[in-house]
Amino acid sequence: MNTLKRIMVGLDLTEMDDTLIRYTAFLCSISEIEHVYFIHAEKSLDVPDEVLESMPNGMPADEKLRTALVEKVESHFGSDSRVQIDVQVVEGTPLKELLHWSKVKHIDLVVVGRKFRMRGSGVLAQKILRNGRVSVLFVPENEGTILNHIMVSVDFSDYSLMALERMLNSSLLRPDVRITCLHVYQVPTGYITLGIHYEDFDKRMQGFARNKFEQVLARFPALKDRATLRLVKQENEDDVGELIMVECKRAKADMLVIGAKGKSAAALFVLGSVTEKILRFNDDIPMIVYKKKDEEIGFLDALLGND
Structure with missing residues (x-):
């Protein structure tokens, strides 16, 4: 069952748009994505003339912006009619509009840019992640189009x-794509109390992880011929986010995938999750953060005023 059919891409009229459109077109070419919504939200469509001067005359601001975005999207997607494309320009707060439309359109994944040097703060991407409902793909600003190792x-x-x-069910996994399951473990301080040597407890923790991985392989038979387990020990002073990114780069992974627990509206601005720690150190690897859509009411309904 393909769990990745409808995706939404947030555009902001910066150089990041080219990267996002190009990478989205690449994902569509290797998967069974059926519908892509490109959406740009302006707080006000009373757009300055200098922004619109290179666009067609005689149109309202939203139509001028949409025309320009459609041309840019078509330049990357060409005449491929297999994927349905929808480009929208809406008025409103970008965060609220993206969350609203992701719910209305039953979006499986929101694609956003991960900025470092380009114009714009990139804060919107992390705010979308924190809403607690929608899964998010972060695409770095210089990302190429390759997916051989996840x-x-x-x-x-x-x-x-x-x-x-x-x-596994996303249709992104072509037969030649390798999967590495990365497990970061710690040696609990309890080994002292139990009278066990550190090295022995370390081996026990590794054995525990390997046993768990065998259970995972039994649960997901499709992994048996393509997945390997990579064990990394976290010392007390290590940052788990940095460790994970170091291993991704060392393994030359083309994408990182994690699962994140949703947060309620009350916990919206609480930082420190493993996901956010990874984001602090991830500047060049696309990352999908999967969430459970129906986990809890959370921030989206609080933001939109739903009961």
């Missing part, structure tokens, strides 16, 4: 296994 961060929780299952 790394999935696995702690054997329900959330990481959900992410693994969603990836």
